[in-house]
Amino acid sequence: MKLLLLKYGEIALKGKNRRFFENQLITNIKERLLGYDYKLENIKGRIYVHYEDPQVPLILKDTFGLVEVCLCERVELNLKSLEEMIFTMLSTYELSGKSFKIESRRSNKGYFMTSPELSKHLGGFVLNSFPQLRVDVHNPDILVEVEVRELFYVYIERHRALGGMPLGTAGKAVQLMSGGIDSPVAAYQMARRGVNILPLHFQAQPFTSEESLEKVRTLVRKLSYYMGDMSFYHINLLESQQLIRENCDEKYFTILQRRLMTKLAVGLAKKEKALALVTGENLAQVASQTMEGINCTNDASDRPIFRPLISFDKEDIVKIAKKIDTYETSILPFADACTVFLPSRVETRPKLKDVLAEEAKVDQEELYQLAWQTLVKEKL
Structure with missing residues (x-):
C-alpha cells in the first residue's frame, strides 16, 4: 500500500x-x-x-x-537505505535546470546525526548523484523533507489542504441559507473553523418555485462534501410576509423581514441546541447590510451572529464559491423569498426605535407562528 x-x-x-x-x-x-x-x-x-x-x-x-x-x-534508520530511497524518488522527476533543498527534522534524538548534519550530508549526496541540480535553500523547485523518527520518513510530493480546525470542534450554528453566492461560502468559512452548520432556507411558495428550493438543496449537497451528512431546514415565509406588507411602512419591509428570519433562526437554534447564527452578509453590499441595518438585525437575536464575509470583496467571495463548486448553482436564475414583495424604496439607515415601532403594528407571536408551523427538516 x-x-x-x-x-x-x-x-x-x-x-x-x-x-x-x-x-x-x-x-x-x-x-x-x-x-x-x-x-x-x-x-x-x-x-x-x-x-x-x-x-x-x-x-x-x-x-x-x-x-x-x-x-x-x-x-x-540506515543512511544507505535513505540515500537509495531519495535517489529512487528524485529519479522520477525532470531535474534539468531545477533547484532543490533538503529539510531534515530529527524527532528521534537517539539518531547519531543532527538535523543540520543530515541535511548537509544528503545535500552532498544529491548533488553528486544528480549534477544537473543546484541548491536553493530559499525557493527550491524541489523540496525533499526527511523526518527522523522510529524510521526515516521521506516526502517530496505534497498537496495543500484546507487548513482550519476539525469539523465538530466548535459547536453548532444555524446558517441563514439563501440561494445566492454568499451563503454557501459563509457556511464553508465557518465549517473551516470547526462549526457544524445547520442550513435554514426561507421560501415563499407558491410565489417562489420548487426549482428555487431544489437549487438550495443542491447547494447543501455540495457543502456536504466538506461537512458530511447534513440536515436541511426550510420555512415558508409567505403568510408572514403578507402580514408585514399589509400593516407596515413599505420602506421597512426588508429589515422587518430580516428580523423575522433572524427570530426564526434563533428558534431553530434553540430547538437544535446551536449556539450561534451565521449569515452571508457583507457590509454595504446591499441596502439592508448597512451598519444601521445590521444593528437592527442583531437586536432580534439572543445569540451571536457570525458574518464571516463581512469585509470580503465580492471577487474574493466568488473565487471561493468557484473553488467549492457552488458558484454555478448559485447563479441559476430562481427567485427566493427575499425577492417577494420587493419594496420600491428601502430605509438604508434604519433607527432601531423606528423599526420597533413598525414591528409593533403586527402581532409578533402570530407572525412568528405562521412561519414556524411550516418548518420542514430534510435529511440530505
Whole structure:
C-alpha cells in the first residue's frame, strides 16, 4: 500500500486540549474514508494513512484541520537505505535546470546525526548523484523533507489542504441559507473553523418555485462534501410576509423581514441546541447590510451572529464559491423569498426605535407562528 503523511496546523498549538482536536480530526478522516481500503496510524503527533485508491489523497486534502497531505515513503534508520530511497524518488522527476533543498527534522534524538548534519550530508549526496541540480535553500523547485523518527520518513510530493480546525470542534450554528453566492461560502468559512452548520432556507411558495428550493438543496449537497451528512431546514415565509406588507411602512419591509428570519433562526437554534447564527452578509453590499441595518438585525437575536464575509470583496467571495463548486448553482436564475414583495424604496439607515415601532403594528407571536408551523427538516 502507498503511504500518506497528514500534517495539521493549529491543532499543534492547543496544549492540553490537543488530544480532543486530534481525536475529532481522526474521527472525521475515518468518516470521509468510509468505503475505501486503508489503514490509519497515529504515532506521536503524526497521522499516517496507508491506501491504494488514488482518490484517497484527494479526499483528505479537502478535510478541515489538515494543512498538508504528503505522499510519503519510509525506510529503516540506515543512511544507505535513505540515500537509495531519495535517489529512487528524485529519479522520477525532470531535474534539468531545477533547484532543490533538503529539510531534515530529527524527532528521534537517539539518531547519531543532527538535523543540520543530515541535511548537509544528503545535500552532498544529491548533488553528486544528480549534477544537473543546484541548491536553493530559499525557493527550491524541489523540496525533499526527511523526518527522523522510529524510521526515516521521506516526502517530496505534497498537496495543500484546507487548513482550519476539525469539523465538530466548535459547536453548532444555524446558517441563514439563501440561494445566492454568499451563503454557501459563509457556511464553508465557518465549517473551516470547526462549526457544524445547520442550513435554514426561507421560501415563499407558491410565489417562489420548487426549482428555487431544489437549487438550495443542491447547494447543501455540495457543502456536504466538506461537512458530511447534513440536515436541511426550510420555512415558508409567505403568510408572514403578507402580514408585514399589509400593516407596515413599505420602506421597512426588508429589515422587518430580516428580523423575522433572524427570530426564526434563533428558534431553530434553540430547538437544535446551536449556539450561534451565521449569515452571508457583507457590509454595504446591499441596502439592508448597512451598519444601521445590521444593528437592527442583531437586536432580534439572543445569540451571536457570525458574518464571516463581512469585509470580503465580492471577487474574493466568488473565487471561493468557484473553488467549492457552488458558484454555478448559485447563479441559476430562481427567485427566493427575499425577492417577494420587493419594496420600491428601502430605509438604508434604519433607527432601531423606528423599526420597533413598525414591528409593533403586527402581532409578533402570530407572525412568528405562521412561519414556524411550516418548518420542514430534510435529511440530505
